[in-house]
Structures are given as structure tokens and as C-alpha cells.
Amino acid sequence: MPFLALVASFISMLYNMTATILRKSCRAFKDVLKNNFFEHQLLTSSSNMLKDERTTHTTVDPADVEGFSKLMKEWWEPNGQLKSLHSMNLVRIPLIRDGLVQCSLTERNIKPLKDKTILDVGCGGGILSEGLARIGAIVTGIDASKELIDLANVHKDLDPRIAENKPTYIHATVEDHVNNFKNYYDGVVASEVIEHVNNKELFVKSCVTSLKPGGRIFFTTPNRTRLSQLGAIFLAENILRIVPRGTHQYEKFITPNELTFLLERNDCHVEAIYGLFYHFITNTWQFIGPQHLMYALQAVKLK
Numbered sequence: 001m002p003f004l005a006l007v008a009s010f011i012s013m014l015y016n017m018t019a020t021i022l023r024k025s026c027r028a029f030k031d032v033l034k035n036n037f038f039e040h041q042l043l044t045s046s047s048n049m050l051k052d053e054r055t056t057h058t059t060v061d062p063a064d065v066e067g068f069s070k071l072m073k074e075w076w077e078p079n080g081q082l083k084s085l086h087s088m089n090l091v092r093i094p095l096i097r098d099g100l101v102q103c104s105l106t107e108r109n110i111k112p113l114k115d116k117t118i119l120d121v122g123c124g125g126g127i128l129s130e131g132l133a134r135i136g137a138i139v140t141g142i143d144a145s146k147e148l149i150d151l152a153n154v155h156k157d158l159d160p161r162i163a164e165n166k167p168t169y170i171h172a173t174v175e176d177h178v179n180n181f182k183n184y185y186d187g188v189v190a191s192e193v194i195e196h197v198n199n200k201e202l203f204v205k206s207c208v209t210s211l212k213p214g215g216r217i218f219f220t221t222p223n224r225t226r227l228s229q230l231g232a233i234f235l236a237e238n239i240l241r242i243v244p245r246g247t248h249q250y251e252k253f254i255t256p257n258e259l260t261f262l263l264e265r266n267d268c269h270v271e272a273i274y275g276l277f278y279h280f281i282t283n284t285w286q287f288i289g290p291q292h293l294m295y296a297l298q299a300v301k302l303k
């Protein structure tokens with residue numbers, strides 16, 4: 001009996017201790033959320049990042065671009081290592097379409113972007129460029145990788161749906177391209193690119209300069225938060241292997257606040273920021289409220 005009582009009191013003590021630890025952890029977690037720990041948007045770290053990057057006069061990180069060039073054999077494989085870029089078209093193309101043309105459902109046709117000029121910065125092998133061309137846009141795709149531009153040029157001849165409206169691909173950086181195309185495009189898109197470039201200040205400025213006043217610019221990119229470090233790098237690259245290993249570096253991610261700051265400095269007004277979530281089992285994307293993992297941003301050039 002005394003032995004049973006001893007066991008019972010030991011179990012009850014364990015239970016109480018566990019309950020207390022759980023309660024305290026929950027409270028700490030709530031505090032962490034309230035204090036925006038995941039945002040990790042310390043102004044000092046942001047300004048240091050921009051200052052460090054300003055010392056380079058090109059937006060190209062050669063090692064990064066070389067890494068993408070090596071993926072050229074995989075690029076157009078819908079179930080290969082870049083499958084998330086293919087499936088992302090289902091959310092990013094409607095975002096760009098609706099940002100560039102506002103019309104009622106009855107007025108909408110199958111080429112809603114007809115006559116709209118779009119610059120696809122960092123177009124890679126052309127997954128997004130071709131998607132935009134299919135709905136009528138006059139697309140120019142530029143990329144720092146010569147191999148990927150060559151691939152895009154080969155692939156554009158394979159799809160009969162764009163036979164009458166093939167994108168134009170150029171091996172160039174945006175800071176070089178803009179010298180001949182100032183205030184030119186109706187839309188500029190940098191999807192999954194800004195997290196790979198050096199000197200984000202020059203990159204954003206060049207993208208905006210190529211845009212017409214009143215034109216719209218679109219970005220999709222991971223946020224720089226501990227949660228995206230866990231999801232987009234640790235889980236996606238190392239555990240689930242749904243993104244090629246080494247694709248992302250946490251330090252190069254940019255927060256929505258930092259991107260907004262750079263855009264506003266270039267006379268843009270940020271119209272919308274949406275959180276993006278990737279369901280890796282179904283290979284589908286969804287717009288969500290929270291922006292801790294990834295986000296899409298749309299801005300208009302005011303003048």
C-alpha cells in the first residue's frame with residue numbers, strides 16, 4: 001500500500017510538472033508571436049544588408065546563376081526538381097493578369113493580356129514567360145544565365161499555343177537592359193528572383209525604371225523570417241528535397257517591409273501583399289493572409 005501511494009504521488013507530481021511546463025511553453029510561444037519574433041525585421045540588420053550589397057555594382061551573384069544553369073535539363077520537367085515553379089503559374093499568372101487588366105468576367109477573353117508589354121526579369125527557361133504569352137502578353141524575358149536563355153529560345157518553338165506570340169529572350173541583367181528600355185513596359189515581373197540577386201537596391205531601381213508610369217510591378221519571394229528559414233531551406237531543401245539543395249541563402253531573403261521601402265524610394269506605391277503557401281503533397285499553391293513564409297507583392301509606378 002505505501003508503495004502504491006508512493007507511485008501514485010510520483011505520477012501526480014510528474015503530471016503537474018508536465019502541465020506546468022506545457023502551460024509556460026504555450027504562454028512563451030504566444031508572447032513570441034505577439035512580439036513578432038518571426039518577422040525578424042530589425043531595422044539595423046536591414047540597413048546593414050542594403051549597405052553591404054551597395055558595394056557591388058552588378059546584381060549578378062555568379063555562383064547562384066551557375067547553380068541555376070546546371071538545372072537546365074530539369075527545367076521543363078513538370079514533375080522534376082522545379083515542379084513548384086510550374087505549379088506556381090496557377091496563382092501568379094492570375095495575379096499578374098488581374099493587376100494589369102481590370103475588366104468584368106463577361107468582358108474577359110482568352111487573351112486578356114493582348115498588347116500588354118511585360119518584362120520577365122530572371123525568366124530562366126521561360127516557365128512564366130510562356131504562360132504570360134499564352135494569354136496574349138508581349139513578353140521579353142531576360143536572364144543572367146546564357147544556358148537558360150538558350151534553353152528558353154529552343155522551348156518557345158515547341159508550344160503551338162504561342163506560335164503566333166513567342167516571347168523574346170535576351171541574355172542580360174536588368175541594369176543593362178534598362179539602358180535601352182526606360183519607361184517602356186506595362187508590367188515587370190521578378191518571380192523567385194530577388195532572393196538570388198546581389199545589390200537589391202540597384203535591382204529594384206532598374207526594374208522600376210524599365211516600367212511605364214502607371215505600370216505595375218510584381219514580385220514573389222520568400223520572406224526573411226525564422227519560419228521561412230525552417231520551411232524554405234531546412235525542410236524544402238534538406239528534408240523533403242522539393243527544392244534543389246543550396247538554392248536559397250537565408251541572408252539574401254528580403255522582407256515585405258524592406259521591399260516596400262525600396263519600391264517607395266523609386267516612386268512606387270505598394271498596392272497589395274499576399275502570403276503564399278505551398279502544399280508540397282499536392283504540388284499546389286494558395287494565397288493566404290500570413291506572409292511569414294513567402295509572399296507576392298504588387299506595386300504601381302506613380303510617375
Ligand SMILES: C[S@@+](CC[C@H](N)C(=O)[O-])C[C@H]1O[C@@H](n2cnc3c(N)ncnc32)[C@H](O)[C@@H]1O
Nearest residue numbers: 059060068122123124127143144145191192196
Ligand atoms: C528560381 S529561378 C526563377 C525563374 C523564373 N522567374 C520562374 O519563376 O520560372 C531564378 C532565375 O533568376 C536568374 N537570375 C539570378 N540573378 C539574376 C540577375 N541578377 N539578373 C537576371 N537574372 C538573374 C537565374 O539565372 C534563374 O534563372
